[in-house]
Amino acid sequence: MSHAELDDLAGLALDRDDVSPDVQRHVDGCLQCTEAVDAFAAARALAGGGPLVAPPQHVRAQVMTHVRRGTPDARSAAIPLPVALESHPRARRGISPWLAGIAAALALLAGLGLGRLTGEPAPTPEAVDPGTVVAAADLTALDSDAARGVASAVETADAVTLRVSAEELGDGDGVHEVWLINVDGKRMVAIGLLASGDEGQFEVPLGLIDKGYRIVDISVEPDDGDPTHSGVSLARGELA
Amino acid sequence: MTVVAFPTRTPRYGGPVVTEAVTFDDEHDTSVEDVAARLVAGDETALEEVYDRWSALVHTYAHRALGDAHDAEDATQQVFVAAWHSRHTLTPSPSALPAWLIGIARHKISDVRAARARDARRAEAAITVDGVGITSEQSAEHDVAEQLVIRQVVQDLPDPRKTILFLAFWEGQSHAEISESTGLPLGTVKSHVRRGLIHIQQQLEGVRRESR
Structure with a gap:
């Protein structure tokens, strides 16, 4: 059998039983596919991190002020x-x-x-x-x-x-x-x-x-x- | 608008996932490359767009790494000012911007840490913990950066995939529960979760590649 589809590899990382036994067997004996499943599982494990918190409003204005005041180079580029x-x-x-x-x-x-x-x-x-x-x-x-x-x-x-x-x-x-x-x-x-x-x-x-x-x-x-x-x-x- | 030749279907898996830039039509975000190109060209409005889209990522990262609200604000400001002045070093690609900004943020964070360490040494304190502390801190921080990048990637997805992924990965709901609450067929939910995970993994790889 050829390598598993990306979709199935992601499926294996999520829920092994959701993927057909044929594909499971192939992946078990295939280093490349196993590595891919591991990569998906690692990405899944990193999902769930805390919310992104925007900086206070004034930071944006400060950034733009700095940029506009910037060096002559930045000024002329603008x-x-x-x-x-x-x-x-x-x-x-x-x-x-x-x-x-x-x-x-x-x-x-x-x-x-x-x-x-x-x-x-x-x-x-x-x-x-x-x-x-x-x-x-x-x-x-x-x-x-x-x-x-x-x-x-x-x-x-x-x-x-x-x-x-x-x-x-x-x-x-x-x-x-x-x-x-x-x-x-x-x-x-x-x-x-x-x-x-x-x-x-x-x-x-x-x-x-x-x-x-x-x-x-x-x-x-x-x-x-x-x-x-x-x-x-x-x-x-x-x-x- | 950039024309990208999309594969007509998901290519068969034939090598490390990480080296292939496989992209689904509905997920390819040309706006990122576009805004990056304008930034490089010196367009200040592009910096504003970059700020609006990624300042929360940078700020949250700095806050988590520095543990101080004021330092996090300062670092955020410095990151975007530095980004503007070194915009010529940016090579526009879909993952380049977040990777590049995180890279700049890392430098600013270590600057703040170095300054703190100097202060600490002046106060003749905390020298003994330094060596051990920093390594574990840095690896934890690496994970934090990637977690935040993933959060951003999912936030940027169109619905219903965004909502489905939040329910699955953040709320820990089962596919059946998501199907129930969204009214979408179970198969559709599964497909969104899988494709979402593929997308997350690819974006993450892109960021890792760019920040090497």
Whole structure:
């Protein structure tokens, strides 16, 4: 007789009498099958262990805080997230390329009107840094053309500062996070939070905007520990 | 989605059970490999999923090994932070994640023990028991880790197999009693218990292989 079926070997480990005498006889004289039955019996003996106890809630938040604060290496590895999410449709919170595409189109429309606006004075006082305004965008809501403020990129010798002066973002729950979305609709980086009110300045590396990260996006982020874009954008505009 | 060629029926037993990755259609869990791959790629949401799925395993293991709630919390936190920083060392496979996490947990646990031993020596206490104590502790701990892995494996099974296995292995009910209480035919109950045991054994082997 050939070796016993896995099912019978497991059956032998559970209850010998449940398996046909033919199979029992074979297994008794077969080292391989006997070893397999023993392995099943050992696994059975280990089943029955105490319940798994979840750690307290705060441990999760601590882990994620550590990870996000992490090393520069960990930080930069985390940034291209939307690309990874794109190939995993199950992930809930990435901006869909579709949405980003629409945003890009909207921003382009907004950009066309910008010629008139470039002469406008920069929204924030220039006292601290007399850099040059190299690009600006007016921000609008996504579902209408309602104005949501302005953003401007100011270049100094070694960095570009994005100045955001938003308005009418609403006072729902959550913090406002500023992102730069690449015009390719696939990449984005978070550049910071609007910590106090609707105004903020964010240094970004030289060349980032030139690489296509031109769409300024302001999202509202729930306090859920999830570092990715919530998918809820309050304002957008393309730097031009 | 990964396509895996499943055997059309249970292959005949032709070698040590442990070397064959025999998987039933309904038990193959591609989500584990998927989340592992995303973790390696640096996706923080994958770490959250890994945490949500395996933190109870790690935490319970640490608690049993260290016998202190606060140390267990610290160790759990350290395990997942370390997992994130060393994610490049993870090779995605169905059993890799629990094995890998348990492996990291072992290191953290021995770190805590070493620190305690240093403290103990400073206090000039408990040196004589050390040598004997640790070996038996470690082998008991090995069993604890495997028991917890099995518990997790069964928890992750779909019903009715999960319930049937809990009744059979944890409640000690006979097949007839389970058939009675679930209303399922006796043959169905037996088949679930057997296949469940096969699955448990294979997962256990996977974890043992990965943690070697």
